[in-house]
Structure formats: C-alpha cells, structure tokens
Amino acid sequence: xxxxxxNIGKKFNRRTIFTALTFEAVPGEVLGIVGKNGSGKSxxxxxxxxxxxxxxxxxxxxxxGRSVHRDELYSMVGYVAPYLTLYEEFSAMENxxxxxxxxxxxxxxxxxxxxxxxxxLPSDRRDPIRAYSSxxxxxxxxxxxxxxxxxxxxxxxxxxxxxxxxxxxxxxIVDEFRRQSTVIIATNDAGDIAHCDRIISVEA
Amino acid sequence: xxxxxxxxxxxxxxxxxxxxxAVNALLMFVVVTxxxxxxxxxxxxxxxxxxxxxxxxxxxxxxxxxxSRVFVAEEERGTAMTLQLLASPMAVYLGxxxxxxVLVLGLNALIVVLFLLTMExxxxxxxxMFAVVMLFGGLGIATSTTIxxxxxxxxxxxxxxxxxxxxxxxxxxxxxxxxxxxxxxxGGTWNSVWPDLQLLGSYIVVVTTVSFMLFDFVWKD
Numbered sequence: 001x002x003x004x005x006x007n008i009g010k011k012f013n014r015r016t017i018f019t020a021l022t023f024e025a026v027p028g029e030v031l032g033i034v035g036k037n038g039s040g041k042s043x044x045x046x047x048x049x050x051x052x053x054x055x056x057x058x059x060x061x062x063x064x065g066r067s068v069h070r071d072e073l074y075s076m077v078g079y080v081a082p083y084l085t086l087y088e089e090f091s092a093m094e095n096x097x098x099x100x101x102x103x104x105x106x107x108x109x110x111x112x113x114x115x116x117x118x119x120x121l122p123s124d125r126r127d128p129i130r131a132y133s134s135x136x137x138x139x140x141x142x143x144x145x146x147x148x149x150x151x152x153x154x155x156x157x158x159x160x161x162x163x164x165x166x167x168x169x170x171x172x173i174v175d176e177f178r179r180q181s182t183v184i185i186a187t188n189d190a191g192d193i194a195h196c197d198r199i200i201s202v203e204a
Numbered sequence: 205x206x207x208x209x210x211x212x213x214x215x216x217x218x219x220x221x222x223x224x225x226a227v228n229a230l231l232m233f234v235v236v237t238x239x240x241x242x243x244x245x246x247x248x249x250x251x252x253x254x255x256x257x258x259x260x261x262x263x264x265x266x267x268x269x270x271x272s273r274v275f276v277a278e279e280e281r282g283t284a285m286t287l288q289l290l291a292s293p294m295a296v297y298l299g300x301x302x303x304x305x306v307l308v309l310g311l312n313a314l315i316v317v318l319f320l321l322t323m324e325x326x327x328x329x330x331x332x333m334f335a336v337v338m339l340f341g342g343l344g345i346a347t348s349t350t351i352x353x354x355x356x357x358x359x360x361x362x363x364x365x366x367x368x369x370x371x372x373x374x375x376x377x378x379x380x381x382x383x384x385x386x387x388x389x390x391g392g393t394w395n396s397v398w399p400d401l402q403l404l405g406s407y408i409v410v411v412t413t414v415s416f417m418l419f420d421f422v423w424k425d
Contacts, residue, residue, distance in 0.1 A: 102215070
C-alpha cells in the first residue's frame with residue numbers, strides 16, 4: 001500500500017505535536033520514523049493507521065491503483081504498539097480465534113497452534129494472557145498484527161520487552177513483509193533503525 | 205458486517221461471563237433496590253400508577269448502573285484501539301447494541317419477576333400487552349444507552365455523565381413506557397395502548413438511525 005502524507009500536522013487542544021510533515025511510504029521499503037520522546041512518533045503512526053485524523057493536511061492511501069478510504073483501513077493495517085492492549089481475560093488461543101472471527105478468517109485449532117508455536121509461544125496454555133510476561137504479550141501482538149497479511153504494517157517500538165529470540169522473530173516478520181507490504185517503524189532503537197531503508201524525523 | 209458484529213457480541217458475552225463486570229453490579233443493584241422498596245412500603249397499598257412508576261425507576265437506574273460497561277470497559281482496559289483496528293465502526297456499534305439488548309431484556313425480565321414475587325398488589329391483567337410494552341421499552345433503553353455509553357466512555361466523569369445525558373434522552377421513552385405499562389397492568393384494550401406503542405416504536409427507529417449516523421464520529425477521533 002502506498003501511503004502519502006501531505007503537509008500533515010497534529011494539535012491536541014492548543015498543544016501542537018508536530019506540523020507540516022510531508023512524506024511517502026511505498027511497498028517494498030521499510031520507513032523509519034525517529035524523534036525525541038514526546039515528539040509525536042506514536043501520534044503520527046496512529047494518524048497513518050487511521051485511528052486519529054490529522055489537524056491539518058491530508059493522508060492518502062493507494063492499493064493496487066485504487067484509492068483507499070480511511071474507513072476501510074482497519075482491514076488493511078497491522079499494528080503493533082506498547083499501548084495496544086489484548087483481551088487479557090482470554091487465553092492466547094482464545095484471543096487468536098477471537099481476532100480471526102472478527103476479521104472473518106477461518107482458523108482451525110491446528111492452524112492457531114502452529115501460529116502460536118511459530119512466534120515462540122506455548123500453544124497448550126489455557127490461562128488468561130494477563131498471566132503472561134510483557135515479552136510474551138509483545139509476541140502475541142506481532143502475531144495478531146500479521147495474521148491477516150496486511151498491506152500496511154505499522155510498528156511502534158516493535159522489539160520492546162522482547163528477548164533475543166523475540167527480537168529475531170520480530171525482525172524476521174519485518175524482512176518477510178518488506179517484500180510485499182509497506183512497513184513503517186516508529187522507533188529510536190538502533191537495531192530497528194538498521195532494518196529501515198529510509199528515515200524521517202519528527203520534531204515538535 | 206453482520207458476521208463481525210456477531211463476533212463482537214460473542215466476545216462481549218464470553219468476556220462478561222468470565223469477568224462479570226456488568227452482571228454482578230446489575231444484580232446487586234436490582235436486589236438491593238427492590239428490597240429497600242419492599243421494606244419501606246411495609247405492607248402499604250399503592251396505586252397501580254405508583255407501582256408501575258417504581259418499576260420503571262428501578263429499570264432506568266439498573267440500566268444506568270450497567271449498560272455503559274460495553275464501551276467504558278473497552279476504554280478502561282485499553283482495548284478500544286484494538287477494536288478500532290479489528291472491525292468497522294458499524295460492526296462495533298451493532299455488536300455492542302446486541303449485547304445491551306440481551307442484557308437489558310434479561311434484566312427487565314428479572315425485575316418484573318422480582319416485583320411479582322415481592323409485591324402482592326402488583327398483578328398484570330394483560331400479560332401479552334405487558335410483554336410487548338416491556339420489549340419495546342427494553343429495546344428503547346438499549347438503543348439510547350448504547351450510543352450515550354460510546355459518547356461518555358472517554359470522559360473523566362463518565363459515572364456522573366451517563367445518567368445526566370441519558371435522562372433527557374430517555375424521558376419520552378419513560379413516559380410512554382410508564383403509560384403503556386399502566387394500561388397493561390390495569391387490563392386496558394390494545395386500542396388504548398396503541399399510541400404508546402407507536403411512540404416507543406418511533407423512538408427506537410429514530411434513536412437507532414441517529415446512532416448509526418453518529419457512531420463513526422464518536423468512535424473515531
């Protein structure tokens with residue numbers, strides 16, 4: 001998916017987060033967004049994902065030559081972020097089946113088990129994921145973000161809380177998706193930046 | 205969209221059965237309120253108008269204490285954004301509305317049963333008419349409280365704001381509901397209850413239509 005940001009800015013009440021950002025992200029590349037803490041990296045990612053609307057400027061999305069409306073974005077975006085919360089009263093398997101059901105995907109128990117194993121999570125645990133470590137939850141978020149093969153993958157600090165195996169799995173996902181999708185990473189982590197093809201900086 | 209809505213409804217139902225966020229609060233409220241009414245009456249005989257008025261007061265405040273949970277819980281647990289990324293706004297609204305309809309109809313049925321068991325003077329002469337008024341009343345409460353819950357979910361003072369916003373919106377429904385219930389309890393004719401049913405039906409259609417139009421703006425930034 002081609003993403004075009006045209007002179008976008010964001011204000012919350014009277015506080016300006018950032019102004020006049022213009023950039024483009026295209027399939028086959030990984031775009032990095034860097035900036036100081038509080039500069040608005042996460043806000044920008046939310047705007048790109050259609051969760052927030054920009055205060056000024058406009059966003060445009062093109063997929064296979066067709067313009068995509070903001071209302072359709074939810075089905076085309078995979079999103080990983082520390083502030084994204086899973087349904088913690090359900091087990092990993094139940095969460096996976098719930099996500100698949102809402103997305104209208106067919107997912108057998110065997111498929112779900114295989115998906116969990118692939119990301120390094122135990123497929124036989126039945127306890128609610130509130131008992132999981134933050135690293136395990138992060139792995140689940142990565143799995144949920146890519147299970148519907150989205151053309152736009154937005155990653156906000158994708159390797160936070162992950163151990164070395166988890167980091168390897170996360171970068172494996174980035175490398176897999178960079179071939180077919182547009183990947184945008186908001187980060188200040190040197191490892192994440194090394195996986196980006198192009199960097200833009202956000203300043204207040 | 206309907207499949208997504210049903211999946212969200214099922215998610216809410218399973219989550220509620222597991223966490224009992226709304227159900228426990230509602231059950232406690234209903235039992236305590238009806239107990240207080242029974243003890244405070246101490247055998248005093250009330251008019252039918254007063255009885256049906258009290259029935260609707262209990263139903264209104266029970267709805268106020270639990271129906272906002274559908275959206276407030278998503279905000280408090282931080283899963284609202286997850287849901288925004290998973291489903292279309294219309295599917296979210298429809299799923300939440302379905303859940304509130306099931307909750308309010310079950311709750312109202314329980315309140316009526318408890319009223320019948322604890323208050324000797326409360327007898328229903330036109331049971332089928334009473335059921336229709338309760339069904340329309342329940343649907344009206346669910347439709348209006350669902351959109352109001354979505355509006356107040358992000359506010360800091362959501363507990364106070366919910367009944368304050370809901371009361372003026374629900375006032376026409378309460379008046380028609382109380383009037384229709386009076387007629388059913390007294391054993392009136394279908395002709396006499398028809399204007400109330402028309403008002404309740406129109407209310408449901410108008411609120412549902414407005415909700416569908418508004419929800420996109422309420423749900424997203």
